[in-house]
Amino acid sequence: MKIVAQVKLLPTPEQASALERTLHAVNDTANWVSGVAFERGVPREYELRKHTYAELKARGLGSQTAQHVIKKVRNAYTTLRANAQAGNLGKPGSKRRTKAESKPVAFRPGAARPYDDRCLSWQMDAQTVSVWTTEGRLKGVRFACSPDALRMLRGHRRGESDLVQRDGTFYLIATCEVPESPVNDSPASFLGVDLGVVTIATTSDGVRYAGRGLNRHRKRQLALRRKLQKKGTKSAKRLLKKRARKEARFAADQNHRISKSVVTTAERTGRGIALEDLSGIRSRVRLRKDQRSSLHSWSFHQLGQCIAYKARRVGVPLVRIDPAHTSRQCSECGHTDRKNRPLQAEFACRACGFTMHADHNASRNIARKGETAWAAGRQSCVPAIST
The missing domain is CATH 3.30.420 (Nucleotidyltransferase; domain 5)
Structure with missing residues (x-):
């Protein structure tokens, strides 16, 4: 089963500035990709990549980051469509649904930015991370978490981690694959x-x-x-x-x-x-x-x-x-x-x-x-x- 573990980053002022500028730059390019997707009728991810990948590289994003931005935008439109079909945005033609579907999906400057193991590495013993930014790779960024969360990260962390900024504080939200215990097939009651x-x-x-x-x-x-x-x-x-x-x-x-x-x-x-x-x-x-x-x-x-x-x-x-x-x-x-x-x-x-x-x-x-x-x-x- 998947469980998320949240850790709080403790960067220096210089590291915090670099992380903030990275989030703003990545989400700004995500807004541009969202506009392109909206104009072209929200194409599939592969087709959207053909229209945006070269420009993202020209804007200074690495290849892996550019792929993540395109995937993030496509997933956002998939979520929007699912919410509309489920009726979470109201009935067809309603004011709320019309407003949501009549403009491109927008991303906040501090919205989450996904990192895979190529862009983010963990040093559990030192409780630091090495993370990619638009200004180069930051090494030795300290983080803090509970002992239980640290044990779970050591043994079960898998897949991507999200960098997010809340009220000026940076957090890493990591996905952990925790094994399930066998279900008791004969409960007493x-x-x-x-x-x-x-x-x-x-x-x-x-x-x-x-x-x-x-x-x-x-x-x-x-x-x-x-x-x-x-x-x-x-x-x-x-x-x-x-x-x-x-x-x-x-x-x-x-x-x-x-x-x-x-x-x-x-x-x-x-x-x-x-x-x-x-x-x-x-x-x-x-x-x-x-x-x-x-x-x-x-x-x-x-x-x-x-x-x-x-x-x-x-x-x-x-x-x-x-x-x-x-x-x-x-x-x-x-x-x-x-x-x-x-x-x-x-x-x-x-x-x-x-x-x-x-x-x-x-x-x-x-x-x-x-x-x-x-x-x-x-x-x-x-x-x-x-x-």
Whole structure:
């Protein structure tokens, strides 16, 4: 399985200037190639290379860098077409889709620049890299990362690495091919995980990961953004830029902590994990205006991805189930009624009188559905015995 490891570069002022000029130069030429591709109807990569390669070489790019620029532009148009076909840019003729398709794809000055092993080499013991720039090769550029990331880079780094600049800081994002553990084909049972906004995750063991701290943090960040945007001064804009992505980093850290705890529990007890399939939930539900920010900042997909890849690394089976009626069904008698949930956090069965925290009850239903789905999947995979 592929996992990315991010390291922070610690260049000298001279090295930082060279890296910044390189990124700006490469992305400037990428914008030119994008314009050529747009004018010619976005040809295939080989044909696009015939129209642009000589000019890229004349602009001072090496052969390998020129190839990467052309491939980067072609991939950007492939992504644009895929998003349009999937409906992510709206319906045909909509304002957003028309705007995206009516002009060439543009690249930011600090956008990622891919490096292969010809243009970038790693010295793990010294924790330095040697990297190509438009001003020559920079040697001995120091980097910093966690001990776990360094071990993963030593043993599993494969393929390209991306150089990216964020808020004046340079990062290298390296791809690592980490071997997967064999999946446990006979889990003892399943650990159900109910995802929510008020409570980020609740397991069928009764463990609740409260979202109170994260939601308070988001409200503070939203209020501060509104205040600074309303003020509109240079110092306010500078502070907005400084605090950019802070909320996203905080939420990502919470998701990694929760997913690690869930997967560790399942691995220790020999169980699988059952998750809700919440795809498309934002387009299905209708909420009041004051509730929309909470729904659209809900990072359930990221948490699900964290649980999925951590489970794959340790061989814990994972299934995704249909979440229909899991919050309305009684986990004791199976009675389903919307009146079973009088309050957001309270479940009280109208048939048998069973009471429990609503999210805990839902996670128990998810665990049971996970066992059923896993059993059905195992049976459907077994070939018929010939007689």
